[in-house]
Amino acid sequence: MLSGEHGEAIERMFRLLVRLGDVYGADRMIPVGSVQVAGVSYKSIGDPGMEFLEDLAEKGVKVKVSTTLNPAGMDLEKWKELGFPEEFAEKQLRVMDAFKRMGIMTTVTCTPYLVGNLPRYREHIAWSESSAVSFANSVIGARTNREGGPSALAAAICGLTPNYGLHLDEKRKPTLLVKVSAELSDIADFGALGYYVGKLVRKGVPYFKGIKHANVDQLKALGAAMAASGAVALYHVEGITPEAAMMSTEGLESVEVGDKELEETYRSLNTGTGPDIVILGCPHASINEVAELARKLEGKQLKKPLWICTSRATKETARRMGFMNTIEKAGGRLVSDTCMVVSPIEQMGYKTTGVNSGKAANYLPGFCKQQVVFKKMDELLEDIM
Amino acid sequence: MKMRGRSISPGKAQGEALVSKEPIGFYGGIDLKTGIVIEKGHELEGKCVKGKVLVFPQGKGSTVGSYVIYGLKKNGVAPAAVVNKETETIVATGVILAGIPCVDGIDIERIKTGDKLTVDADNGTVEVE
Numbered sequence: 001m002l003s004g005e006h007g008e009a010i011e012r013m014f015r016l017l018v019r020l021g022d023v024y025g026a027d028r029m030i031p032v033g034s035v036q037v038a039g040v041s042y043k044s045i046g047d048p049g050m051e052f053l054e055d056l057a058e059k060g061v062k063v064k065v066s067t068t069l070n071p072a073g074m075d076l077e078k079w080k081e082l083g084f085p086e087e088f089a090e091k092q093l094r095v096m097d098a099f100k101r102m103g104i105m106t107t108v109t110c111t112p113y114l115v116g117n118l119p120r121y122r123e124h125i126a127w128s129e130s131s132a133v134s135f136a137n138s139v140i141g142a143r144t145n146r147e148g149g150p151s152a153l154a155a156a157i158c159g160l161t162p163n164y165g166l167h168l169d170e171k172r173k174p175t176l177l178v179k180v181s182a183e184l185s186d187i188a189d190f191g192a193l194g195y196y197v198g199k200l201v202r203k204g205v206p207y208f209k210g211i212k213h214a215n216v217d218q219l220k221a222l223g224a225a226m227a228a229s230g231a232v233a234l235y236h237v238e239g240i241t242p243e244a245a246m247m248s249t250e251g252l253e254s255v256e257v258g259d260k261e262l263e264e265t266y267r268s269l270n271t272g273t274g275p276d277i278v279i280l281g282c283p284h285a286s287i288n289e290v291a292e293l294a295r296k297l298e299g300k301q302l303k304k305p306l307w308i309c310t311s312r313a314t315k316e317t318a319r320r321m322g323f324m325n326t327i328e329k330a331g332g333r334l335v336s337d338t339c340m341v342v343s344p345i346e347q348m349g350y351k352t353t354g355v356n357s358g359k360a361a362n363y364l365p366g367f368c369k370q371q372v373v374f375k376k377m378d379e380l381l382e383d384i385m
Numbered sequence: 386m387k388m389r390g391r392s393i394s395p396g397k398a399q400g401e402a403l404v405s406k407e408p409i410g411f412y413g414g415i416d417l418k419t420g421i422v423i424e425k426g427h428e429l430e431g432k433c434v435k436g437k438v439l440v441f442p443q444g445k446g447s448t449v450g451s452y453v454i455y456g457l458k459k460n461g462v463a464p465a466a467v468v469n470k471e472t473e474t475i476v477a478t479g480v481i482l483a484g485i486p487c488v489d490g491i492d493i494e495r496i497k498t499g500d501k502l503t504v505d506a507d508n509g510t511v512e513v514e
Contacts, residue, residue: 045449047456
């Protein structure tokens with residue numbers, strides 16, 4: 001296998017894993033159960049990334065383990081209708097084709113765990129996409145470091161990852177105790193909490209006490225915001241996440257997050273008023289989130305564009321259930337394969353974007369030159385109804 | 386003078402040193418087509434990295450920088466070799482993908498722009514003529 005151009009490409013990817021392992025002090029390579037590859041949007045990787053991926057595909061390189069893909073820079077089917085630039089689309093489709101030729105499932109979602117890439121408890125995986133890394137480690141109890149696009153791809157091609165960091169028991173212990181007294185109801189509250197804590201804990205592992213109830217959608221929002229404002233790859237929630245009960249919080253530094261801290265976070269994330277567009281679904285909306293939006297839009301008419309970003313698989317269910325029809329009748333769109341962070345919305349004439357996601361609120365000013373309105377979904381809908 | 390460091394990406398190369406005391410961010414920092422440093426206010430702004438042994442403490446900035454290093458090589462304007470104080474993951478990923486010899490753990494203060502360098506990244510050494 002390790003001969004000719006094909007072999008040389010694989011050898012280079014293996015060398016990448018070995019060197020990264022050296023840098024981080026790994027003792028050996030371990031097999032991985034699945035991979036999630038980021039660095040898919042042409043907006044992020046540009047011509048150099050596209051050409052790199054095309055070269056690999058050209059040499060006949062294939063992935064060894066089940067591998068899924070992060071969102072692209074546009075809806076791969078309805079890009080024309082949604083106004084994505086032609087030149088951008090042509091290059092994005094070339095990127096997609098390269099991934100497909102390598103045997104990667106072109107799921108193009110940041111929620112692989114909702115569309116068939118579901119690791120088991122304690123399974124070693126190599127995922128990129130910071131919000132999915134956080135979900136897999138924290139909510140499922142699988143084990144992955146925060147991989148970059150190339151290192152995840154290398155893991156997929158070799159079926160291996162260096163054994164360091166969050167693959168090891170001792171690196172999964174909490175570093176900060178967070179006592180939550182704030183009232184959390186909406187998904188946006190979890191995003192605000194995550195944004196606040198991510199800034200404090202940076203690369204550490206927070207342990208939450210005082211969160212009485214949290215569903216999967218709320219945990220997805222919490223983890224995504226912490227991974228964006230900090231570099232949190234793992235968190236524990238007492239009574240809710242699987243490893244929390246095994247962890248000791250004795251002697252840990254602690255902080256309190258009350259209603260005051262949450263309100264301050266909302267204030268700091270709002271850099272604009274009166275959104276030109278509202279975009280929901282960061283990370284990609286689950287079918288329950290799409291259903292909730294449809295219920296709220298039943299028989300209503302929107303004055304400004306509204307997108308809800310979701311995976312292609314969830315969109316198909318929403319179509320069958322009639323949710324898509326309800327949302328479209330009100331003037332909204334279900335957008336698949338992409339999201340507001342990785343698509344060129346600044347080139348599409350939007351200046352102020354309304355979001356209910358702490359992660360999106362964190363990235364939109366820098367990546368998309370947007371002013372941000374960060375609120376609960378109900379309040380955003382009021383703004384554009 | 387021969388210095389010993391750690392091999393990050395194998396290979397051998399000779400060339401003139403281009404030394405930066407500041408870290409280098411490849412994404413948005415170096416033009417992909419020409420290999421010219423374009424970061425405003427950078428001490429190497431306007432200099433071309435093509436064929437040089439590029440000496441700098443470490444990388445900085447976006448992770449897409451790895452792909453830019455690969456792109457420089459493909460476009461024929463890459464440095465002949467890279468010498469760092471400490472190679473972090475962005476540069477390590479880039480030089481390995483591109484196949485550019487790279488050694489780190491080198492006391493780069495002892496190298497001046499214009500020095501003739503021989504980099505043997507198979508053995509992790511850098512020799513100043």
